[in-house]
Amino acid sequence: QAAAAAAAQAAAASQVAYGGTLDGQVIYNNLCTGCHTTGVANAPTLDAAHWTARIAQGVDVLHRHAIEGYTGPDGGVMPPKGGNPALTDEQVIATVDWMLSQI
Structure with missing residues (x-):
């Protein structure tokens, strides 16, 4: 039973992105940078001009949009x-929070 439990735990861990890290910078550098560095699909780059109005909506809205997806008016x-x-909600939240700390 212990071996089966260990195998099940290993299988579940392999389904979580980036080893389950909550380091937002690691996730950003591996996934988000492609759009948020270049502005692909009108993604806001990490500068205050692109985030002032978004931040005014509140961090909970930003977390929800990142988790659930969002199509903006632009x-x-x-x-x-x-x-x-494969990202957990917690990983997405950690990444959004890291991004906000960079602005």
Whole structure:
């Protein structure tokens, strides 16, 4: 039973992105940077000009949009969990919080 439990735990861990890290910078550098560095699909880059109005909506809204996905009035598209469904909600929140700390 112990071996089966260990195998099940290992299998579950392999389904969580980036080893389950809650280091937002690691997740950003591996997933988010492609759009949020270049502005692809009107993704806001990490500068205050792109975030002032978004931050005014409150961090809970930003977390929800990053987790659930969002299409903005400017045609910008944020896919759910940045397009990686293996991310946990906690990982997405940690990444959004890291991004906000960089602005």
